Structure formats: structure tokens, C-alpha cells
Amino acid sequence: MVMGKSEKDFFESCKIAAEEILNHVKKEEFIPIFSHNDPDGVAAGAILAKAVYRLGGNFLLRIIERLDEVTINEIEKIHSNFYVFAEIGSGYLDVLRKLSEKAKILVLDHHRPLELSYPNLIHVNPMLHGIDGAIEISGSGVCYFVAKEMDEKNLDQSCLAIVGALGDLQDKTKNRCLQSLNKQIVEEAKNKGLIEVTEDLLFYGRETRPIHKAISTTMNPFIPGLSGEEDKCLGFVVNLGIPLKDGDRWRSISDLTQEEKQKIFSQLTIYLSSKGFSEESIFQLVGCVYTFLEEDKWTPLRDGREFASLLNACVKMGKPGIAASLCLGSRGETLDEAQNLLNEYRKTIGQCISLLMETPKTIVEHEKMYVVRCYNIVDEKMLSPIATILSISGGLNPNKPIIALTNMKDGRIKVSARASQTLTDKGLNIGLIMQTAAEKIGGKGGGHSVAAGATIPHGKEEEFIHFVEQMIKETI
Numbered sequence: 001m002v003m004g005k006s007e008k009d010f011f012e013s014c015k016i017a018a019e020e021i022l023n024h025v026k027k028e029e030f031i032p033i034f035s036h037n038d039p040d041g042v043a044a045g046a047i048l049a050k051a052v053y054r055l056g057g058n059f060l061l062r063i064i065e066r067l068d069e070v071t072i073n074e075i076e077k078i079h080s081n082f083y084v085f086a087e088i089g090s091g092y093l094d095v096l097r098k099l100s101e102k103a104k105i106l107v108l109d110h111h112r113p114l115e116l117s118y119p120n121l122i123h124v125n126p127m128l129h130g131i132d133g134a135i136e137i138s139g140s141g142v143c144y145f146v147a148k149e150m151d152e153k154n155l156d157q158s159c160l161a162i163v164g165a166l167g168d169l170q171d172k173t174k175n176r177c178l179q180s181l182n183k184q185i186v187e188e189a190k191n192k193g194l195i196e197v198t199e200d201l202l203f204y205g206r207e208t209r210p211i212h213k214a215i216s217t218t219m220n221p222f223i224p225g226l227s228g229e230e231d232k233c234l235g236f237v238v239n240l241g242i243p244l245k246d247g248d249r250w251r252s253i254s255d256l257t258q259e260e261k262q263k264i265f266s267q268l269t270i271y272l273s274s275k276g277f278s279e280e281s282i283f284q285l286v287g288c289v290y291t292f293l294e295e296d297k298w299t300p301l302r303d304g305r306e307f308a309s310l311l312n313a314c315v316k317m318g319k320p321g322i323a324a325s326l327c328l329g330s331r332g333e334t335l336d337e338a339q340n341l342l343n344e345y346r347k348t349i350g351q352c353i354s355l356l357m358e359t360p361k362t363i364v365e366h367e368k369m370y371v372v373r374c375y376n377i378v379d380e381k382m383l384s385p386i387a388t389i390l391s392i393s394g395g396l397n398p399n400k401p402i403i404a405l406t407n408m409k410d411g412r413i414k415v416s417a418r419a420s421q422t423l424t425d426k427g428l429n430i431g432l433i434m435q436t437a438a439e440k441i442g443g444k445g446g447g448h449s450v451a452a453g454a455t456i457p458h459g460k461e462e463e464f465i466h467f468v469e470q471m472i473k474e475t476i
Contacts (some may be wrong), residue, residue: 006130007181011145013124017106018149020122021048025057027030032060032078036088037138037320038312038384039167041159044086044108046327051147051154059121063320066455067092068444077466082106087139087164090114091435091446092124107147110139112431112446134448135172135421136180140164144185158189159292159304160327166290169220169388172421172450174280176202176287184288194302194438196291201261203253206289206304208298211248212237215264217346219449220305221284222389223268225273238265273365278398287426295358299335300342313345316381352378352386363396365379368472370396371465374406379421384418391418398422401430403468413461415445415454417468424449428475437467443471 024031035045049061062073082104089107093116102119110133122144127133144161147154150286165182178186189195197305203214211224219227226233242260244451271337290304300306319341325334355377356362363372378386387404401419408414419430431452437446438454441463445454456464
């Protein structure tokens, strides 16, 4: 791979971070690792934890939801000379400054960074080197390159970095394939014989579930009338004249002939077009399939997106420890519990989407955006996936960003925002808008150009919405 200057500088920063971790391992110092509570964050933390473990280092891996004063006070109770933050931290460098007065801090992230630097801070972020952290490399990808610098044995963590990138929806390209530095990680995994990449229909459980169940459990994209509706999916397949069984065995998507796959895709294209879906949304059903060859067949961990879906469900259902255990190699009962959580999560998501669609004045179209008021309908942990599903479901105008809001347990308001790649290509940066608008009213926000979030004070919602819409108008 021919590297530009920015990539060389990025890899040099990864090397510096690796040397810092190695130095603390050699000193036999305790290394607390804090990672974000999403699939990419859990994978990132697990990659670093395993890298330190292999060297005989002492570490703690903790999954955290956010960085604020309360979290920092809790972290300070864990005494160490060195704290590591994985897939979180770049947007909270101001909050972390307090911690740097007592110890060294290493931030490995890919979100939009604050323009801050101070003593005792080592900050690795691809965006500091002109690399887009939204589509070119994930947080787990950053941690993978650091781990690889620590020891070449950590090349086998490439699969986790791929899971993290898919969990972060970095495959939101037209062909649903990972690009740039993410693709480099895929190639390294292929060279190690760890992964096979093919192009196919992207239904959940394409190798492990009967055809109709695979269609019904697909949430990305969300198919109105079919996602979550197993009986209707059964009828859909039967009406196409496609055999559901081969003898006594249920057939899976991977068992279908090319002609049968084309028949399903063609019929879904007609159906989704009638529902107002764009061509771009419909083609989200086809893309690169990432198969992990060392995982057991007939388990969801063999497929990169299904692995990421399991991690996401565990985190959103309040069980990040199960997600971390999966990433660190636990299977058996851990996998069974994760699958149960996924089933519960999908049921919850389906109920939330239905309620939002049925409840008047929850989804309101503005001149330049949609505002989705999810109060008392969507839990704060579910807001992000709900915003994502709404943004890719095809039922809303893709040329308008989506701003979703809901109540938090501590009384504040959580915001999750999504924008299409088409809008970002025109110059829209929803992460910058979230950061700026939140700060204007005493909140905190940030993220990527296509996906971002914020936490704002209760009672400031309409003021926040006004600022967001004004900035969108000024941009596009």
C-alpha cells in the first residue's frame, strides 16, 4: 500500500503509543483501559487488553458510557500512573485535563478531536492526520495498529478491528464494503488466512437461519412490514416459489442459487420502491460479507456484521461485560446469553419503531431536517440505533439530517444525529454541528460527520434545535 504523508504520520503516532504502553508493562505498572460502550469501543478495549495480557501486563478493562466530571471522579479512585482511553476521549480532552495532573493519559480515538494539547497527554487520532475517522478507520482499527506495533502476534486481532468497523457502520459506502485503512486491515486478515470476503445479500443469519427468519431479523436496512415479522417473511418467500426446505433441513440464504437470490432482491426492490425507499437504501441489502474462518460454523460470530450485532445488543441491553467477554474469546454460555440479549434487543427496537410511527407529532419534518421526539418512548441506550434505523429505513428524505431526542435518567436530554454521505459530501458535518450547538446551551456534543450525538440540559431542547437548523441552513 502506497502511503501518503498523513498515513505515515498516523502510523508514527501509533508507534509512539505502542512504545508508551510497552514501557509501562516493563515497569510492571497497573494499566486501566477505559473503552466506549458501543461495538467499536468494546472491540477496541478488548484488542488493547489482549495485547497487554500477552505481554504479562497488569490491566483493567472497563466499558464506560461517557466522559464527564462524574466519570472522571470515579476513574480517579482507580490509582495508576497511566490511563488508557480506547475509542473515546478525543472530544473530551478538556474533561481529561484534570486526570493528566496526576498521571499520563493515552487517548486512542477516531472521533472529531478538540484542538487541545497539554503535558502528560498522548493523543492518537487519524483525523489529526487528514484521515476520516467516520469511514476510513474505526477506533478498534486505531487500537489494532497500536497493538500490532507492540507485537506482530497481534495481527490475529485484525478480525476484532473489522467487527468494530462494521459495528460503527463504516461500510456505509455504495457497495457496503470497508475502505481505506479498514480495507488494509481486511487484507492483513486475509493474508493470515483469518477471513474470506465475498459479495452477497446481507441478511442477518445468512448461514445460520432459515431464509424467512434471516429476512425478518434484518434491521439494517429496516424493511417495513417484514423486519421483525417472521410470518410475513415466510409468506413472502413462499409466494416467490422458493423452496424453504431441502428435505427435512431448513435452507439458509447461503444455500440459495444466484437465480433465487436475484428473485428475492428484485421483489424487495419493487416493494421498497413502493414504500419510497431510494435506490441507495435498497442497495444496502447487497455488499461485502466478511467470514471469520476460525469461528465455528453455524454461529453468528462467523459473520463480521452478525458479530457486531451481538456486541451492540449486549451493550444496549446493559450487559457490556458479555460483549467484552465475547471479544476476549469466551464462547459457550457467554454466546448463548448474547444471543438471548440480541433477541430481546430486536424485539425492543421493533416496538420502539412501531410506537414512533404510530404516535402523532413524534417525527416532525422541518425545512432542513427531521426532529424525532422520543421522550418516554425510547430509552437513552436505544436512541442511537433508533436514529440509525430511521436514517436508513428509506421512509424519510435522505437529503435531510435526523435529530432524535429522549430523556436521560439524570434529567438531561440525550441527542443522536444522523446525516447521509451525500450531505457530508456537500460539506455538512453533523459532528461539528452537535458540538457547537450543545456548547452554546451548556451541553456537550460531537462525533463524526455522518453520525454524532450530544447531551444537553433539560428545558433547552427547542433552543438547541433552533441552533442546529440554523447551522444546517448555513452549510447546505
